[in-house]
Amino acid sequence: MAQNYSFQHFTVQFPAEYPYVAHVEINRPDKMNAFFEAMWLEMKQVFEKLSEDSNVRAIVLSGAGKAFTAGLDVKAASSGPLLSENGLDPARAATLLRRHIAEFQDCITAVERCEKPVIAAMHGFALGLAIDLSTAADIRICSRDVKFAVKEVDIGLAADIGTLSRLPKVVGNYGWVKEVALTARVFGAEEALRVGFVNSVHEDHQATINAGLKLASLTASKSPVAVQGTKEILNWSRDHSVQDGLRYTGVWNSAALQTKDVSAALLSGLQKRTPTFEKL
């Protein structure tokens, strides 16, 4: 049984029918799961804890209520460091703001840094911060009803917590990213599927969660050494040359291939048996 998780703005469940799978739900439905500072700090704790939990091998992230998340809590932001008059000279004010942005970015990056695969299962509204957050996940799926927007220019910002860095790498199409980021226009499930932002589209919220849990369960049935190595190497290779990626893979696997999991799994297909793996 996984350890007990108790958080204020996130529920973490371990569905009995999906061993080694954690389901994280953003839980502020009365405000469309809009994020304020305590929430993104808490989200970092959630993913750091799951990353280290050997009873967890894959994670589904979804939102409670009518939205995955409507993004930044714009009411809270209107009285936070973005707009506050602090009397500091510009360089000092900029230093504080830069630290604030870096801390916020780090909370989103906690999802990418999490050693376990994370599947973002989105429905309803997925605006602004939702795109930052879901591009830090490994796999994105959505429901037919979803409304996406890279909404930052609508609120006077260049997106600064991940979207502009990660979305082009997810979809491999700068022209499309520029269109949605420069206009903040809403796009739906069909377009998201066509450009490769999401991997699959499902009938409704619950069907999307179920599909996420099944995918999570499939990866959780594999060697955790192999799966965690695959996430690490893919993320690293995304940001480096092929030659550097090959070299990193060789170094990584020179340790990882010494796992017992290889001998447990190598002949399992031929021998028509399902291997089991120790916790990691």
Ligand SMILES: CC/C=C\C=C\CC(=O)SCCNC(=O)CCNC(=O)[C@H](O)C(C)(C)COP(=O)(O)OP(=O)(O)OC[C@H]1O[C@@H](n2cnc3c(N)ncnc32)[C@H](O)[C@@H]1OP(=O)(O)O
């Ligand atoms: C340093 C900067 C780092 C990060 C920046 C991130 C940028 C972003 O995330 S940009 C995106 C910001 N989000 C928005 O601008 C969306 C604002 N919300 C809406 O436009 C609408 O609420 C809606 C999502 C289209 C849904 O409309 P509707 O179905 O009519 O519901 P509402 O009655 O409007 O909302 C219900 C309830 O939720 C509150 N709420 C919704 N979104 C937010 C939000 N983003 N921030 C704060 N609160 C939000 C809304 O006020 C309602 O609450 P009440 O108490 O009932 O008023």
